Amino acid sequence: METKTYRAIRHDVVRAKQKQNNNEVHHPDEKINQIKRVFAELEWDNDKNPKILEMFAGQGNLTNIYEAYGDVTAYDKKHLKTGDSFLEYHRLIADKKKFDIIDLDPYGFPNRFFPDVFLLIDKGVMFITMPKPYVIILNGITQTHLISYFDAHNPTMEQIIERTVLFGLCHWRKLELIDVVDCKSVWRFAFAVEKVKATEYTGVRNR
Numbered sequence: 001m002e003t004k005t006y007r008a009i010r011h012d013v014v015r016a017k018q019k020q021n022n023n024e025v026h027h028p029d030e031k032i033n034q035i036k037r038v039f040a041e042l043e044w045d046n047d048k049n050p051k052i053l054e055m056f057a058g059q060g061n062l063t064n065i066y067e068a069y070g071d072v073t074a075y076d077k078k079h080l081k082t083g084d085s086f087l088e089y090h091r092l093i094a095d096k097k098k099f100d101i102i103d104l105d106p107y108g109f110p111n112r113f114f115p116d117v118f119l120l121i122d123k124g125v126m127f128i129t130m131p132k133p134y135v136i137i138l139n140g141i142t143q144t145h146l147i148s149y150f151d152a153h154n155p156t157m158e159q160i161i162e163r164t165v166l167f168g169l170c171h172w173r174k175l176e177l178i179d180v181v182d183c184k185s186v187w188r189f190a191f192a193v194e195k196v197k198a199t200e201y202t203g204v205r206n207r
Contacts, residue, residue, distance in 0.1 A: 028061040028062065030181050030183050030188065031061070031062055031105075031129075031181070031183075031188060032061075032062065032065050033181075034127070034179055034181050034188055034190060035062065035065055035066070035127070036065070037179065038125060038127075038178065038179050038190050039069060041178070042125070044069060048070070048100075049070050049071060050069060050070035050071070050099075050100035050101050050124065051070060051071050051073070051098070051099045051100050051101070052066045052069065052070050052071065052072045052073065052099060052100065052101040052103070053072075053073050053092075053099040053101070053102045053103070053120065054072060054073065054074040054075065054076075054103045054105075055075055055085040055089065055102065055103060055104050055105065055106070055113075055117075056075065056085055056103075056104070056105045056106045056107070057074035057075055057076035058076060058105075059076070060074065060076055062103065063076070066101070066103070070100070070101070073099070075088055085106075086113070089113060089116075089117060089120070090116075092120055093116060093119050093120060097120060098120060098121065098122055099120055099121055099124065100123070100124035100125075101124055101125050101126075101127075102117065102120060102121055102124070102126045102127070103126075103127045104117065104126065104127065104129065105127070105128075105129040106129070108131065109130065109131060109145065109146075109149075110128050110130060111130075111149040111150070111164075114149065114164070114167040114170075115167040115168065115170035115171055116171070118167070118168050118170070118171045118173040118193065119171050121173070121193050122173075122193075122194075122195040123193065123195060124192075124193055125178070125190055125191065125192055125193065126175075126190070126191045126193050127188065127189070127190050128164070128188075128189045128190075128191065129186050129187070129188050129189075130160055130186060130187045130188075130189065131185060131186050132157075132185055132186060132187060133146055133153075133154045133155055134154055135185045138153065138154060149163065150163045151163070157180075160187070161189065164189070164191070165177075165191075168191075168193065169201075172195060172196050172197070172198050173193050173194065173195055173196070174193070174194050174195075174196045174201065175191045175192070175193055176191060176192045177189060177190070177191055178190050178191065178192050
């Protein structure tokens with residue numbers, strides 16, 4: 001029987017804590033404080049009634065917070081059974097749905113939603129939770145996955161931000177990082193998103 005490495009055992013422990021909705025790995029306080037801070041800075045309140053999409057609501061740690069600000073569509077385990085929103089967001093795109101706030105907080109890497117998730121927002125804020133690559137087991141599969149999205153098998157935070165901004169431009173969404181929280185094993189980014197005209201953004205005139 002193959003003996004697991006320390007990192008493999010640690011990974012199993014973290015996944016078990018995630019399934020138990022353990023605050024040690026979900027970091028609800030840090031995420032809630034960031035949401036409140038960003039909403040306050042943008043002066044977003046329930047009077048604006050923004051449309052909010054919570055892609056991985058899980059046990060609803062953040063749903064109650066979002067419901068204080070606007071109309072929430074939360075894909076949680078009760079709604080999706082598995083809590084996996086990957087197929088569901090394609091349906092939202094096909095139905096031409098739009099949201100003002102999108103929260104992308106999966107168990108794994110969020111980049112498999114890139115770039116098409118940006119079609120769901122024309123102007124607003126996207127919160128993205130990104131595991132730190134260097135605390136994940138960087139086997140051949142994970143390294144290839146990260147290289148395909150970030151052009152590095154162990155990308156830095158700066159590289160991840162830079163590539164995420166470029167993914168937004170695939171659908172002419174301009175992204176600006178407005179907040180970042182370091183939650184031990186993950187980064188939590190908040191990007192201001194705005195749809196732009198390709199001609200104006202690039203300075204190119206159509207003839």
